[in-house]
Amino acid sequence: MRHPLTPDGNGRKFVKVFTILEKHGRKPSRLVPILQAVQEEYRYLPEEVLTYVATALDVSPARVFGVATFYSHFAIKPKGKHIVRLCDGTACHVKDSIPILDAIRKRLKLEGKKATTDDMMFTVETVACLGACGLAPVVVVDDQVHGQMTPENGVKLVEEIIAKEQS
Amino acid sequence: MSANILNILDPAAGNGGKPQRRVIVCAGTGCVANGAYNVIKAFEQQIKAAGINVTTEFKPEATRDLRLNKSGCQGFCQMGPLVTILPDEILYNKVKTEDVAEIVSQTLVGGKVVDRLLYVDPATKKHCKGISDIPFYQRQQRFVLKECGTIDPESLHEYIHHGGYAAAKKAILKMTQEEIVQEITKSGLRGRGGGGFPTGRKWEAARTQKNAKKYVICNADEGDPGAFMNRSVMEGNPHSVLEGLMIAARAIGADETFIYVRAEYPLAVARMRRAVEDAQKMGFLGDNAFGSGQALNCEVLEGAGAFVCGEETAMIASIEGQRGMPRPKPPFPAQSGLWGKPTIINNVETLAHVVRVINQGADVFRQLGSTASPGTKTFALTGHVANTGLIEVPFGTTLREVVLNIGGGITDRRGKVKPDGFKAVQIGGPSGGCLTKEHLDLPLDYDSLRNVGAMVGSGGLVAMNEKTCMVSIARFFMDFTQRESCGKCVLCREGTRQLLSMLDEIIEGRATGETLDSMEKLAHAVQKGSLCGLGKTAPNPVLSTLRYFRHEYDAHVFHKHCPTGQCKALAKPSIDPVKCKGCTACARKCPVGAITGEKKKAHVIDQIKCIVCGACADTCKFEAVVGV
Numbered sequence: 001m002r003h004p005l006t007p008d009g010n011g012r013k014f015v016k017v018f019t020i021l022e023k024h025g026r027k028p029s030r031l032v033p034i035l036q037a038v039q040e041e042y043r044y045l046p047e048e049v050l051t052y053v054a055t056a057l058d059v060s061p062a063r064v065f066g067v068a069t070f071y072s073h074f075a076i077k078p079k080g081k082h083i084v085r086l087c088d089g090t091a092c093h094v095k096d097s098i099p100i101l102d103a104i105r106k107r108l109k110l111e112g113k114k115a116t117t118d119d120m121m122f123t124v125e126t127v128a129c130l131g132a133c134g135l136a137p138v139v140v141v142d143d144q145v146h147g148q149m150t151p152e153n154g155v156k157l158v159e160e161i162i163a164k165e166q167s
Numbered sequence: 168m169s170a171n172i173l174n175i176l177d178p179a180a181g182n183g184g185k186p187q188r189r190v191i192v193c194a195g196t197g198c199v200a201n202g203a204y205n206v207i208k209a210f211e212q213q214i215k216a217a218g219i220n221v222t223t224e225f226k227p228e229a230t231r232d233l234r235l236n237k238s239g240c241q242g243f244c245q246m247g248p249l250v251t252i253l254p255d256e257i258l259y260n261k262v263k264t265e266d267v268a269e270i271v272s273q274t275l276v277g278g279k280v281v282d283r284l285l286y287v288d289p290a291t292k293k294h295c296k297g298i299s300d301i302p303f304y305q306r307q308q309r310f311v312l313k314e315c316g317t318i319d320p321e322s323l324h325e326y327i328h329h330g331g332y333a334a335a336k337k338a339i340l341k342m343t344q345e346e347i348v349q350e351i352t353k354s355g356l357r358g359r360g361g362g363g364f365p366t367g368r369k370w371e372a373a374r375t376q377k378n379a380k381k382y383v384i385c386n387a388d389e390g391d392p393g394a395f396m397n398r399s400v401m402e403g404n405p406h407s408v409l410e411g412l413m414i415a416a417r418a419i420g421a422d423e424t425f426i427y428v429r430a431e432y433p434l435a436v437a438r439m440r441r442a443v444e445d446a447q448k449m450g451f452l453g454d455n456a457f458g459s460g461q462a463l464n465c466e467v468l469e470g471a472g473a474f475v476c477g478e479e480t481a482m483i484a485s486i487e488g489q490r491g492m493p494r495p496k497p498p499f500p501a502q503s504g505l506w507g508k509p510t511i512i513n514n515v516e517t518l519a520h521v522v523r524v525i526n527q528g529a530d531v532f533r534q535l536g537s538t539a540s541p542g543t544k545t546f547a548l549t550g551h552v553a554n555t556g557l558i559e560v561p562f563g564t565t566l567r568e569v570v571l572n573i574g575g576g577i578t579d580r581r582g583k584v585k586p587d588g589f590k591a592v593q594i595g596g597p598s599g600g601c602l603t604k605e606h607l608d609l610p611l612d613y614d615s616l617r618n619v620g621a622m623v624g625s626g627g628l629v630a631m632n633e634k635t636c637m638v639s640i641a642r643f644f645m646d647f648t649q650r651e652s653c654g655k656c657v658l659c660r661e662g663t664r665q666l667l668s669m670l671d672e673i674i675e676g677r678a679t680g681e682t683l684d685s686m687e688k689l690a691h692a693v694q695k696g697s698l699c700g701l702g703k704t705a706p707n708p709v710l711s712t713l714r715y716f717r718h719e720y721d722a723h724v725f726h727k728h729c730p731t732g733q734c735k736a737l738a739k740p741s742i743d744p745v746k747c748k749g750c751t752a753c754a755r756k757c758p759v760g761a762i763t764g765e766k767k768k769a770h771v772i773d774q775i776k777c778i779v780c781g782a783c784a785d786t787c788k789f790e791a792v793v794g795v
Contacts, residue, residue: 027488029486031489032485033469036469067488070490070653071471071472071473072472073470074471074472089392090549090550090596090629091393091550091555091627094640095550127431128390128647128651129395131196131395131431132200133393133555134557135201135245135247136549136550138200145199
């Protein structure tokens with residue numbers, strides 16, 4: 001039987017979401033893994049996809065948005081091409097992680113609450129703990145862990161990427 | 168293949184010949200960040216080039232001359248990448264790809280030890296050959312972590328070879344539910360995740376529920392910043408967690424289990440998933456687990472980044488696809504948990520201990536630790552200590568032993584050991600409290616820590632030197648809990664926010680004596696008015712620093728002075744004219760040109776220009792810059 005929500009020509013961008021929903025049996029209980037898979041695909045959770053998921057699971061959009069905004073892993077705004085995550089767990093914090101964050105943000109001209117650069121190249125965020133406390137302070141650039149960081153070396157990591165992107 | 172594999176791979180039956188030479192490269196997170204994967208690659212090339220008959224796979228019979236494998240975290244993260252050579256029991260530190268050729272030619276071919284790669288005990292300057300003479304390891308008693316660091320975490324066969332799944336098989340095929348629960352109760356095992364609730368009692372409550380459907384959840388949502396014990400166990404020995412989970416399921420009569428892993432731990436997720444798949448293939452999990460005729464299934468779930476989900480009822484809500492908010496207890500999850508069915512939730516480390524209790528019996532388990540807190544506990548030792556890493560010691564070990572002996576002492580800003588540098592230890596993360604010099608001889612266990620206003624928590628131990636401002640530490644934790652509060656209880660949601668702004672006032676020099684009084688009152692109110700552990704314990708860091716470091720708060724509030732110089736708004740950096748040698752290093756480093764002075768004469772800081780960045784203090788070799 002053809003499902004009423006099967007994407008037609010106009011809904012082509014939802015094909016991936018459709019597959020994800022099918023894989024999880026369209027069960028509302030699977031909402032978290034569904035959103036994780038969607039985010040894997042789109043790198044963030046676009047509003048129209050969240051609405052689509054809500055309709056497909058037959059739950060209110062409020063419920064889906066509630067879950068999407070509750071967990072810090074979910075992003076409802078697009079992120080930059082390169083993600084710089086600074087660990088600010090206790091071990092990193094006592095080993096002066098914040099000056100590293102300040103230095104990197106300053107280099108990328110990020111002010112106030114801004115986390116992503118205007119050219120969508122970098123997103124800088126802090127995480128509570130990456131579990132690499134033995135190497136504190138830690139900076140993770142695109143899933144690569146760099147231990148025993150200093151503000152100078154943190155900026156250097158960013159400069160390397162900028163140089164690579166420009167060449 | 169079937170469950171009979173357990174007999175074929177009986178540890179007594181295999182490996183009759185001489186022990187196989189082994190090279191084990193640590194591939195824990197710390198060592199990988201330091202380049203462990205490249206070291207492994209270099210070993211592969213160099214060993215082959217040397218013409219040694221090598222394998223990377225585990226085989227019950229030693230068929231090759233040498234086996235090269237990666238392992239989970241070996242614990243001594245500070246010194247990574249670590250390379251262990253067995254049976255010689257050599258441990259090489261900080262191995263770089265350039266060192267590999269020398270190890271192959273000297274040690275593997277020549278049978279000699281490469282001295283320069285050994286650990287040097289900073290106290291005695293002695294070169295330590297292996298874990299039997301490195302003080303960091305010598306003073307530990309490793310059970311949960313025993314196999315982490317030697318076995319290949321991705322090899323089910325190797326786990327079995329070390330006696331793995333014998334306990335699960337025994338529990339499922341030979342023991343009744345009552346017998347399992349009795350043994351666990353007798354062992355006195357207490358939950359390693361935080362509260363220390365007796366595991367046997369939890370299981371008994373779920374076992375006696377009359378319900379055809381029950382669940383077991385493994386809590387691997389290790390959210391405590393500064394702790395990575397669970398991560399290391401899952402990455403280093405995932406099957407031990409799964410085996411404990413199977414025993415728990417059998418004990419209460421559950422056929423469905425979940426492992427809820429923190430999303431920040433991708434390697435742990437991958438290793439646990441692999442372990443579950445391999446156990447399914449082997450028939451340990453599935454519709455006919457161990458040929459018992461009973462179903463037993465397991466699914467690995469990834470968290471989505473919410474600290475509160477470490478709380479039992481919040482975790483259940485999260486698995487049900489809701490926002491992870493806790494609900495009132497009772498009913499306890501053991502009575503009505505996931506989907507309203509009886510559910511038990513156990514921590515990773517608890518489950519790993521369960522395996523040992525079933526294998527060796529409650530009496531053996533009780534031989535270590537104290538009467539009320541039997542067994543061993545893993546701690547993540549971090550912060551300003553010489554040896555950071557993962558340790559396991561019996562309950563009742565003193566703080567002095569852990570921090571000063573195993574940890575190798577407190578370090579200063581530059582990483583040098585300072586004999587009198589100890590200021591405090593934060594234990595139990597954002598829910599815990601701090602311990603000071605007066606607690607150095609306090610035996611660490613659930614009850615002794617609770618009596619002094621701290622808690623074991625999951626086991627994060629962050630050591631701090633005298634340059635650490637305790638008010639900032641309290642603010643750091645309050646900032647964390649404030650962000651992680653789920654928002655359900657008003658006192659937790661609004662109270663933590665108010666506490667944070669009061670701490671900010673103190674740090675920025677805007678506070679009065681009244682601030683301290685209302686902060687203390689509010690802290691007690693948040694403890695009383697919150698539903699779950701997060702809110703109930705959120706004020707602990709504030710209360711415990713107030714209790715032991717009141718003078719630091721007073722200095723901030725009444726004298727507008729931060730004794731450690733860490734709080735920028737209150738810092739007034741100046742140069743001690745006696746200590747200053749006039750080397751000009753600070754003046755050259757100062758980004759705003761606030762330091763002036765002639766060569767070989769004492770320098771001065773212009774307070775108006777100074778932006779309190781601390782660069783001068785970091786540069787000065789004579790510790791002449793004070794107050795920042």
